[in-house]
Amino acid sequence: MALAVFLLLFWAEQQGLLEQVPEQHHQASGAVGFSPAEQPEGLEVYFLDVGQGDSALIRLPNGENVFHILIDTGEYAYADGLTEGLRELGVEKIDALICSHPHTDHMGCMARIVQRFEIGAFYMPRLPDNKVPTTSAYEALLNALEKKDITAIPLEQGVEIPCPAGAAVQVFAPRPHADWEDLNNYSGVLRLTYGETAFLFTGDAEKESEALILEDGYELSADVLKCGHHGSRTSTSAKFLKAVDPQYAVISCGKDNSYGHPHEDVLEKLQKLGTDVYRTDQEQTVLAKSDGSTITFETGLPSILPTQ
Numbered sequence: 001m002a003l004a005v006f007l008l009l010f011w012a013e014q015q016g017l018l019e020q021v022p023e024q025h026h027q028a029s030g031a032v033g034f035s036p037a038e039q040p041e042g043l044e045v046y047f048l049d050v051g052q053g054d055s056a057l058i059r060l061p062n063g064e065n066v067f068h069i070l071i072d073t074g075e076y077a078y079a080d081g082l083t084e085g086l087r088e089l090g091v092e093k094i095d096a097l098i099c100s101h102p103h104t105d106h107m108g109c110m111a112r113i114v115q116r117f118e119i120g121a122f123y124m125p126r127l128p129d130n131k132v133p134t135t136s137a138y139e140a141l142l143n144a145l146e147k148k149d150i151t152a153i154p155l156e157q158g159v160e161i162p163c164p165a166g167a168a169v170q171v172f173a174p175r176p177h178a179d180w181e182d183l184n185n186y187s188g189v190l191r192l193t194y195g196e197t198a199f200l201f202t203g204d205a206e207k208e209s210e211a212l213i214l215e216d217g218y219e220l221s222a223d224v225l226k227c228g229h230h231g232s233r234t235s236t237s238a239k240f241l242k243a244v245d246p247q248y249a250v251i252s253c254g255k256d257n258s259y260g261h262p263h264e265d266v267l268e269k270l271q272k273l274g275t276d277v278y279r280t281d282q283e284q285t286v287l288a289k290s291d292g293s294t295i296t297f298e299t300g301l302p303s304i305l306p307t308q
């Protein structure tokens, strides 16, 4: 036990040291293996396999260009793989970088992403002082933002993230000045619409936040639901799921993770509803494409591998 604690502290220290090292020049790591990205014909959403964590890249056609939104990045160990993967997918500028909430499985390597890419706008939930994380990953993120003169835009109810014509992103949660015990409930919950199709991204928002969103009366229906909190039973309440009524669900979690995600009862609820489930622990990176009326899926795309 003592040894385990010691190793954990040692590991945390290492992570901290790594985070504090200013980056001189990023050396390209090995290729991730995505096919070279082309101009998308419609919306593309890559649910990137970053093990036990979340990261989703949204590509929207924008005239001759592509508008990129990145929601979350996964842990620090994915920094180099994610960087390479994004480059392979044609990302030079991230038009909107979104931190759903500051837990490291969602933003562990976000500082590196800020350092390595041009960032159009950055969104993150506002937290009360007593909830602000003291992790080195969070401090590194704040430093990286400050160095590039990027001001965080509060990710909260009522915010709309500017998108190219035909697409829209609305933020349903958290409520401004929310006061939650659990940091997960500060997760930004976003609905992306493209033509007649809709995607709901929930970060790690749990049942308590879902209940408030229902209370606030938003249009929640979505073709694709990114299940909250890696498919944990603390999220995806029956009522919320009924309101979203997704045809497809995506669960982003690590193979054989110690939390037992996704939980069986969540899978049962989805099955009862007739929802098709895609899981990054089983199908690696999952790509959903929308032409504005129909959604198609590709699975088995490359995983982002952690550096040891």
Ligand SMILES: [Zn+2]
Pocket: 053, 054, 103, 105, 106, 204, 229, 230
């Ligand atoms: Zn998480």
